[in-house]
Amino acid sequence: MAIQEETREAPVEEEHDHAPHKKLVIIAWSGDLDKVWPQMILATTGAAMGMQTTVFFTFWGLFSLVKDNVRITGDNWMQKMVAMMDRPGMEHLQLGKMNFAGAGPVMMKHLAKEHDVASPGELLQMAVDLGVKLVPCQMTMDLLGLKREDMIDGLGEPVGATTMLMEAQNAITLFI
Amino acid sequence: MAIQEETREAPVEEEHDHAPHKKLVIIAWSGDLDKVWPQMILATTGAAMGMQTTVFFTFWGLFSLVKDNVRITGDNWMQKMVAMMDRPGMEHLQLGKMNFAGAGPVMMKHLAKEHDVASPGELLQMAVDLGVKLVPCQMTMDLLGLKREDMIDGLGEPVGATTMLMEAQNAITLFI
């Protein structure tokens, strides 16, 4: 209680009266298929509700935005090792938890299809169509030697953590 | 919207004027034991503090709410494959990180018991008792062919992402 008292200052509450819907900011850190689904389902749902929605793709999440035919190369042997482990592009997404013999992603996609749940690639396109801002993390791009032309179309400018945290002010912010 | 209207009861909104306690919304995505603990500990703590607390169980997290004797069946061979991998119910929760030979969960539960930390099942019951709203994700239920009677007692109506994001307005929202 003592800690909280000294750290709270000047609550800003008056905005709630006329601006009921918050912004939605999703930090898409994971590239696993079972995390990409909630990233995209929440983003498209938020946008459909009229929320100003931004998805910031960082770390493993960035791979969702890399063109399918791009291989991460460069002089750097370490980047090559990363390249061996993760093939970019939505079609190759691994499933974090259940990936036995590679059957998991195929199974889940079929499962989704039968039940009318869109595939990650469809959700990504739907997100763009609904006006979701898809933003790649500049630092991760630098780390992996990726350039703008390696990324899929329809993305916003790459940004850093500062810009992301600015966007997160007065937003519902989820780290997925 | 209709669902959200009927499941919310006795909204306590006037507290925002003089006691700015936010709502707490936990998106319980993981079914791993080491994630179920923070899901339930934070939910019960929030409710005990007087925060209007909702836990939205989705994806792997939904398995925490499935009755222990329910097996996921159905005509669908893919659902059966899911059924093979995840036995529902709190007593079978796996531990994401340390599960060597299945000893991890047993060990952690004993560890918790000696130190007076409640078990996940106890925390789930405690959450219900404290007035935490436990809400299953409709889409995940459909995906896995689960019906209301397959789920444990004390749950709110299944809802979708839209209702969850409505609840998340002006809440502390955590994706766990």
Place this chain on the structure above:
Amino acid sequence: MAIQEETREAPVEEEHDHAPHKKLVIIAWSGDLDKVWPQMILATTGAAMGMQTTVFFTFWGLFSLVKDNVRITGDNWMQKMVAMMDRPGMEHLQLGKMNFAGAGPVMMKHLAKEHDVASPGELLQMAVDLGVKLVPCQMTMDLLGLKREDMIDGLGEPVGATTMLMEAQNAITLFI
């Protein structure tokens, strides 16, 4: 900063004038290297932006704060089993996703070094220097039999979930 400046376009800033920057609360649950990075990068970025920033280290995340020479011991055989699995201290952090033969962390650190991204240990020190409040979870410390003298310097008093949720009021709160 240079990156952030050049990539920002059409900033929507007018709200920031009378609505100060929110607090930033990071619940550092994971001890994996690829999660410690975003924990520390976001914390240091937030602090550098002038946000009042707190990182609450719990569960696996607590291991980041344990002195490198401390081994978790005690009479309890279960604590000893935990001790076998996780060697505390930033230098031994595992990488959640790609840890093949232990090469992952070494590779990523080198990758980061070549690209001027600070190491987790450096980021932890930078966080302290920038005024980030690093707070260990009391319950996790009890669970693992850890005392204040087992933890690195520069930490705040251990707290529980209640204090953390109080701090999270009117904050951007991320579970990482």
